[in-house]
Amino acid sequence: MRITPPITSHFSNRIGLASATGDPTPGLYGTNASAPLQQQNGLRDIYVWGLYSHCAYLNGSQGTCGNVTFANQLTPFDSMLADIPGNYTVTTRFLISKPNTTFTNTSFLQTASKAAFYLIFIGTICTFLAMLSGIPKSTITFLTASVFAAIGALLLLVGAAIWTALIHEISAINHLNVDSGAPLGIEVTFGNGLWLLWAAFAVLAVSLFPYFVSCHTYRKRY
Structure with missing residues (x-):
């Protein structure tokens, strides 16, 4: 299953590289959309990161994805260099690497994105348990659902906040110019997955109110 990505990164440093070196950079970009990633088959135009994998495209629709990995880590710089x-x-x-940007700080991005993944993963489990607990109608089950929903909402909030901060930090690369003044051409943008994550937190947070009301007011009728 492909996860809606929380980050979409457009890597197009052809202009900056050519301007800095005077070389038109033939062969820098790949021409085979289905070629495996991270095997020096050429840079792709668009890279998309998700929670379990990352994909790369020569255009908006033709591309390939890497291996599905539990707790996939955000490593845009290393992945780009490997292509x-x-x-x-x-x-x-x-x-x-000349400017000290978060974009090239692989160890920090790996640690932070891995932490965010586990927070989101555990938060998702708590959300599922809250849903199951709320099906039987009793004060105890509604209270249990409230607890799971509260924990899940908190974990999703922190996970979404970490991803938002990471993307904001690495987007500083968008404004990088080479020595000649030409833009490097790397653009980092938010993807739909991050907004879905924030929406999931909002829905779960709103669900706390009826759960709490139910666990205090529900009385089983015999």
């Missing part, structure tokens, strides 16, 4: 042909790797690393 770039070997003769451009050193130059690209130099251009992007």
Whole structure:
């Protein structure tokens, strides 16, 4: 199952690389949309990150995805370098690594995105348990559902906040220029998945009110 991505990253550093080196960079971009990722088959135009995998596209529809991984980590810089042909790797690393940006801080992104994943994953489990607990009608089950919903909402809130902060931090790369003044051409944007995550938190938070009311007012009739 493909997860709606919380981040969509458009990597198009052809302009910046060509401007900085004077080389039109032939072969920098891949031409085979189905070629495996991270095997130096060429840079893709669009990279999309999700909770379990990341995908790359030559255009809006033709592309491929990496392996499905539990607790997939956000590593845009390393993934991009792994796609770039070997003769451009050193130059690209130099251009992007010169400023001290979060985009290139792989260890930090891995740790933060992994923590956010587990918060969201556990929050999702709590949401499911809240739904199941609320089906039987009794004061105890409504109270149990309230507790699970409260925990789930808190975990989803923190997970969504971490992802929002991460994307905001790495989007600083959007304004990076090379020495010649030309834009590097990397653009990081929010994806629909993040808004769905915030919506899930909002719905779960709103559900707390009827759960709490029910556990205090419900009386079983015999």
